[in-house]
Amino acid sequence: MxxxxxxxxxxxxxxxxxxxxxxxxxxxxxxxxxxxxxxxxxxxxxxxxxxxxxxxxxxxxxxxxxxxxxxxxxxxxxxxxxxxxxxxxxxxxxxxxxxxxxxxxxxxxxxxxxxxxxxxxxxxxxxxxxxxxxxxxxxxxxxxxxxxxxxxxxxxxxxxxxxxxxxxxxxxxxxxxxxxxxxxxxxxxxxxAQHAVTVNLPNGTTRTLEPGDSSLIVKGVVETWAPTRLAQPVVLAISEPGVKVHIGDEQMLQALGIKIDIANVLPDVVIADIGTEPVQFWIIEAVATDGPVSTERRKALLAWAAQQNIKADRCSFLTAFLSRNASAAKRRLKDLASGTWAWYADEPGNELAWYKLMPDADDL
Missing domain, CATH: 1.10.10.1820 (BsuBI/PstI restriction endonuclease, N-terminal domain)
Structure with missing residues (x-):
């Protein structure tokens, strides 16, 4: 039966x-x-x-x-x-x-x-x-x-x-x-469309994402965290499960020589801070269930960045959660890679940093 x-x-x-x-x-x-x-x-x-x-x-x-x-x-x-x-x-x-x-x-x-x-x-x-x-x-x-x-x-x-x-x-x-x-x-x-999540990009355009907690986290990162944290943020790409990739500022991508290829290990969000010198690239994972910037994930994302001719020292990493009380945050905060940040969508004015006080010999 x-x-x-x-x-x-x-x-x-x-x-x-x-x-x-x-x-x-x-x-x-x-x-x-x-x-x-x-x-x-x-x-x-x-x-x-x-x-x-x-x-x-x-x-x-x-x-x-x-x-x-x-x-x-x-x-x-x-x-x-x-x-x-x-x-x-x-x-x-x-x-x-x-x-x-x-x-x-x-x-x-x-x-x-x-x-x-x-x-x-x-x-x-x-x-x-x-x-x-x-x-x-x-x-x-x-x-x-x-x-x-x-x-x-x-x-x-x-x-x-x-x-x-x-x-x-x-x-x-x-x-x-x-x-x-x-x-x-x-x-x-x-x-x-009625339940979709609309994200307003810094350049005045919008992108419509599928409903769900991941999209709400992305919306918070783009609309709240980025304008507060970065000097002049430019959203380069937003990816969703499957093969859905939303291009942010296409002209900026071309100027930076970055090609978004769905065959690559794409992060959830890529934001360039063009208000810094040199330009700093923020590689962001929106974690509703799993997938924080762990040590292994950081290595994979750096490999992706290298394919785009982005130097490792120009890459910063953020893991974004819905809330400190969300099960994903409780389970995965311990997995964050050293040298990365974390942020909660329901506490947008705060940010966590995880880094080594004393660098290892391998880091020197």
């Missing part, structure tokens, strides 16, 4: 697959989230090529009778017992709950069945997410619904982050018509 998923997480993913700005909300409602969780829980999942008699079909009532207690029981034995009880009727589901020593408290009332069947299931079927058992009369009470396996794959708990987003994009590309795909992409883009 597939790994179970909570109804809340199923609903969250449905809202990404079928963004509400582009699709009817019944496709991604709390009831729809429960439907995904329930159908996966009882293994009502199939492929287009499966013979009907080999599929574990489910009724809308399988969803309506599902409880949080039942979803919390994730052993195969409990899930099979629930599937068998739901196939027989609500009294059997209630009896199963009593055998577990709990009261039967279904998440939805029976009158929700029509909404699920006539709206959510119908639209899912239109979009290729749900299969209806062939050969049954409309009046038949036999179970007839199962998720298609490629749709159920999107709710694998191990599929998350960028991998989930890519899988959702591929599923829409395969199953939705061009108009529906365009509406989905536009809605997702609009939503992302």
């Amino acid at each position: 597939r790994k179970p998923i909570s109804r809340q997480e199923a609903e969250r993913r449905l809202q990404i697959i079928f963004p509400r700005a582009a699709f009817d909300s019944v496709l991604s409602s709390p009831l729809a989230g429960m439907a995904v969780a329930a159908l996966i829980h009882v293994d009502a999942v199939c492929s287009a090529g499966d013979k009907p008699e080999a599929v574990h079909w489910a009724r809308p009532s399988t969803v309506i009778w599902m409880s949080d207690e039942a979803l919390s029981r994730t052993t195969e034995a409990d899930r099979l017992a629930l599937r068998a009880a739901a196939a027989k009727g609500s009294k059997h589901v209630e009896a199963l709950h009593k055998s577990w020593g709990v009261n039967f408290q279904p998440a939805y009332k029976d009158n929700s069945r029509e909404t699920l069947r006539d709206e959510t299931f119908r639209k899912w079927r239109e979009h290729g997410a749900l299969r209806m058992r062939p050969g049954l009369a409309t009046s038949s009470s036999l179970p007839r619904w199962a998720l298609f396996d490629d749709f159920a794959d999107l709710f694998d708990p191990d599929l998350d982050g960028d991998a989930f987003q890519q899988a959702a994009d591929q599923w829409r590309e395969k199953h939705l018509d061009p108009g529906a795909r365009l509406k989905a992409l536009f809605a997702l883009g609009t939503e992302a």
Whole structure:
């Protein structure tokens, strides 16, 4: 059986697959989230090529009778017992709950069945997410619904982050018509823009970063730390996870002879202080989870700087955290390389320095 998923997480993913700005909300409602969780829980999942008699079909009532207690029981034995009880009727589901020593408290009332069947299931079927058992009369009470396996794959708990987003994009590309795909992409883009982090650069231009703590740290570094700490800061580049690199001042990059290549070991932010003589380059890591300027990371960044013809004595290093109370700061402050600085976005007026009071013989 597939790994179970909570109804809340199923609903969250449905809202990404079928963004509400582009699709009817019944496709991604709390009831729809429960439907995904329930159908996966009882293994009502199939492929287009499966013979009907080999599929574990489910009724809308399988969803309506599902409880949080039942979803919390994730052993195969409990899930099979629930599937068998739901196939027989609500009294059997209630009896199963009593055998577990709990009261039967279904998440939805029976009158929700029509909404699920006539709206959510119908639209899912239109979009290729749900299969209806062939050969049954409309009046038949036999179970007839199962998720298609490629749709159920999107709710694998191990599929998350960028991998989930890519899988959702591929599923829409395969199953939705061009108009529906365009509406989905536009809605997702609009939503992302609403939550994006806009960074105002010293030269008056802006860069839009993906939402998240790392972007908030970068914003603090560029907009608060740099103007306070440096004489005349120029943001040369900001990098994000993956292959996203935002060029800061392109003319300054050309003047300094620096080429930003995503194949290199890029720091999160590169800022030049052109108000000093010679120009000083600040190489900055924004640490929301991991990746401070450790000794090894400092060596790698210096190697990167050397490729740009930047001398080591013109490089300064900053590790920026969200807060002293952030778990990343608590875990990684001890890993800072000697000769570097640290800064907290929620205490912008302060800075930590870590350096050797007495240089080693190797440093002389």
